[in-house]
Amino acid sequence: KDEIEPKGGVKSFYTVQEERMEQAERSVLISCPSKTNEKKFMKYLSRHGDINKCFFYESYGTYAVVEFAHKESLTSLHQGTAIPSVNHEAAVPFKSRLLSLKNTGSLDQSSGQSAPLCQPQTTVPMNDLILRLSNESSIDQQISSLTEMHQLTEENVCLRYLVCSLLKDIAAAYFPECKVRPFGSSVNGFGKLGCDLDMFLDLDGISGRSLKKLKAGFSLEYQTKRSASERAVTQSILSVIGECVDQFGPGCVGVQKILQARCPLVRFAHQPSGFQCDLTANNRVAMKSTELLYLCGGLDWRVRCLVFGVRCWARSHSITSSIPGAWITNFSLTVMVLFFLQRRTIPILPTLDYLKELAGPLDKCVIDGNDCTFVSDVSKIRLQDNTETLEQLLQEFFEFYGSFAFNRMSINIRKGREQNKSDVSPLHIQNPFDASLNVSKNVNATQLERFVGLCRESAWMLQQREFNAPPANGAAGGTKAPWGLAALLSPSVSQAAGVKS
Amino acid sequence: KDEIEPKGGVKSFYTVQEERMEQAERSVLISCPSKTNEKKFMKYLSRHGDINKCFFYESYGTYAVVEFAHKESLTSLHQGTAIPSVNHEAAVPFKSRLLSLKNTGSLDQSSGQSAPLCQPQTTVPMNDLILRLSNESSIDQQISSLTEMHQLTEENVCLRYLVCSLLKDIAAAYFPECKVRPFGSSVNGFGKLGCDLDMFLDLDGISGRSLKKLKAGFSLEYQTKRSASERAVTQSILSVIGECVDQFGPGCVGVQKILQARCPLVRFAHQPSGFQCDLTANNRVAMKSTELLYLCGGLDWRVRCLVFGVRCWARSHSITSSIPGAWITNFSLTVMVLFFLQRRTIPILPTLDYLKELAGPLDKCVIDGNDCTFVSDVSKIRLQDNTETLEQLLQEFFEFYGSFAFNRMSINIRKGREQNKSDVSPLHIQNPFDASLNVSKNVNATQLERFVGLCRESAWMLQQREFNAPPANGAAGGTKAPWGLAALLSPSVSQAAGVKS
């Protein structure tokens, strides 16, 4: 179970985030020829200082992430780096920490170089996954195995922080004190390899600043552009950063400025990492809900496993989708799992109100008039002794939502119990930090019905002997018919439930 | 005559420019309450270090330019400067060297403060000018006096370099080695107070860089965005800088990105200085022609005087205009004056070919295949002993162009003599650095005819006794009727010439 334990231990979310951001500041991303001798590469780079970490991966070519022990090494590295001189082409001479390694001289090609070991950055295809899960010996093991295969690797998390740090450099050109923080599934503990990278431009280091006013006499202020609203300022800033990313950002393609959205953002694909990126600003509540999910995922190892199991099941039947629409989002689905775990006879997760009660003075947090306070010190939280297995929990999850009174009741993780619905949306999941909002307002009746139908069908399947244990008579060494979680991921489930995907 | 002597003495154009750019880097621009006590202000600022220079001026409020002796003073100043906290408004927290002085406490208002002495940044209106010139005692003095009144002041030149420096900060956010150089009339010696500020983004410090290639082994390059052409790169860079100026630049209004022009540019008004600004990149030839004009203006004091006289005369009759069109530009008109001065029986100015012969090895300069070489060391230039007065020169100028064979001949300052025209444009002035181009291609036949007609009429007037000397019977202490240059600037000339303006 060691690999599924939350990485951060008892460290708070912000502590982990600050540490990783600092590591990313000392890192560079280097595109390498496919056959690069790792040892020589490390030797070449170590002339700039000690290297803490280095790994390779594939994404439109071979790349290496190199983390130096000291920030000064980057200064040395930059001094030894040239602007490329290209024939028949012109280059924007913007210097970033995205570099290319050139190997001149034929010396290395002759000596039969091998490619460096590359860390996988994507998940296995669904068919392979089903085969692999079928070879496990229990449903509990299937769910654990799925989690291990899907969860973000240490290297992938490093790469996500590095991409944030590269983007921070672009923003810091104008706002030196800014930070770019990852949020959402990249850091909440529920991210799957390949998930998008949500970033938050944090300008609080600047704007919060005000000097002690002297009683009388002169003082100096920066002359600044004024706007009618914070929103307009956010739009201005994202507009410029979007333009910079588009025109200067190496490997940044398909840049879209979506400035009129409720939460204005810049969207682009970062080819060197393979990440689809969303940059927002002024989005503190999302940071806070990321922290809440991170905390919940760290309280009991079964939380993350069940979320990974349910998310994968939902994705395989197109209950969720990578494009926006009237379907349930991963975020809503995660909140539904958390709620289910609060509703166990012996609860596995505490209520948000309980987490708020435990909060210390430093945890106090009010955003736009909404109280978002909850405890950050996990050691204060007392949990009850629930011993249910993952198999039981998965079964119960399907039964719980297969018979939930969606028509009347709202899902509320703050209270940890259902409440009478306040609006007419088919699915109502109260926003944990703003009681007036419904996280799943986008979901229509058809999509909710599909979800409920699939829950019922899946609950039924897990009760059938042919599905809830490995087939005894599987051909020795051959492929077993899908069973357990593997069967739940197979198309037959939605067919049996009579649900069109 | 001292004030009309070129400021730089024998220093080369680039030496002067680098010195002034360095001074601007140590300067700040501060918006002040209209009644600011100068002494207290200086005392308040000098806590950050010694101040080399400080002056006040008016432009949408009172401003001060403060030049510190050492760059470190700016760091200290920035530490003591706050982002404003504004009610009912939001501010883009971009920190520049454009600051606002706040005066808290009622202490100063009670003690009957007076406003600081403000340096004028504009010229007197035409009517006042005519009155003032009429009070001079000779045409020579009129022309000198006009030059003194119209030429850029020391303070105005400082302010121009400072605005370039502020813009450099915006560009340097992404291209730390870049420079922003003023060119055109702001620095060529022929600028009139209120003229536009032409700026050139110089990226040569970056892109020219390439490291010695090792024989074999690894090397590192920055990964950069590629474009099909240098032009496309220039457009990208100006697009981003234009966006930044628009969204972040305090006091920058009316920003237009004119990226499809032959020479892409960003145009905006800089309210704190009152300058209309044009930022171009990749525009080295314009830099070179600025240097040539600067050099010519410095060779003989009469050059600048005659140019100021002719430019003012042309502007007063709408021969030139502040908006682009089919009329003669100030640049063309200046080249025409230079040509005229080369064509004197004893030439006042040498030919460009002669200046090229004198060039040393360091003066060598080829831009886009055009040889732009000419001497930078003024002391090498030998001039002939022409003693004509300004009055004579002005008279001869009008006669020269009143009877020039524009239909057949082209104006060529490289050779210093007219040549057969190579195209059908009414007015042909060969581009000194590209023989295939006509600097005045835009001028149509009507505009040329107006110019010629006015030259003839003006030449005639200067020969009439009632115009070429002060009226003897002017009412004592009263206003004299316009005479000499003053008469030439009056509307009656164009009426007499039968020319509609």
Ligand SMILES: Nc1nc2c(ncn2[C@@H]2O[C@H](COP(=O)(O)OP(=O)(O)OP(=O)(O)O)[C@@H](O)[C@H]2O)c(=O)[nH]1
């Ligand atoms: N309050 C609230 N927060 C949301 C909502 N949608 C997204 N968020 C927040 O924004 C984060 C990023 O959104 P997404 O990228 O859509 O979701 P994600 O959790 O990252 O999951 P995937 O990207 O699908 O892996 C989430 O983790 C939430 O913290 C919503 O409807 N309400």
Ligand SMILES: Nc1nc2c(ncn2[C@@H]2O[C@H](COP(=O)(O)OP(=O)(O)OP(=O)(O)O)[C@@H](O)[C@H]2O)c(=O)[nH]1
């Ligand atoms: N070769 C060439 N250079 C030009 C031309 N027009 C302008 N320039 C250059 O660009 C500089 C700036 O142009 P302008 O702003 O139009 O002219 P200016 O000399 O600054 O004069 P004013 O702005 O009218 O005071 C000029 O000084 C020239 O060096 C042209 O048609 N041909």
Ligand SMILES: [Mg+2]
């Ligand atoms: Mg996401």
Ligand SMILES: [Mg+2]
């Ligand atoms: Mg100009």
